[in-house]
Amino acid sequence: MEKTILIVCGTGVASSAIMNNAVQDLLERNKLDSRVILCRYSQMERYLSQADLIIASLDLPERPKPPVIMGTGFLTGVGVDELEENILRQLSPA
Numbered sequence: 001m002e003k004t005i006l007i008v009c010g011t012g013v014a015s016s017a018i019m020n021n022a023v024q025d026l027l028e029r030n031k032l033d034s035r036v037i038l039c040r041y042s043q044m045e046r047y048l049s050q051a052d053l054i055i056a057s058l059d060l061p062e063r064p065k066p067p068v069i070m071g072t073g074f075l076t077g078v079g080v081d082e083l084e085e086n087i088l089r090q091l092s093p094a
Helices: 014-029 041-050 072-076 080-091
Strands: 003-009 034-040 053-056 068-070
Touching (some): 003 041, 014 034
Parallel strands (some): 003 053
16 A cells, blocks of 8 residues: 655755655665655645654644654765654555
């Protein structure tokens, strides 16, 4: 079953694009078919009902229902292996 990943950053431009590249690479390496939506924080509410997982570059003041993973490791290069494992764990079938 295809899962939907919502990638959220402050403006929906640079950080989300970098995280998207990393997530797309992770999905490809693991042969996973997922839909990815990029958006800025102010648009997040519009896409929440579609999301199975949120990867964010900023701390979300309110925690929405789908699991939220901080994706800043993709921006800094720190903790990428752990971040990828966490994403794969969230995307695996229940």
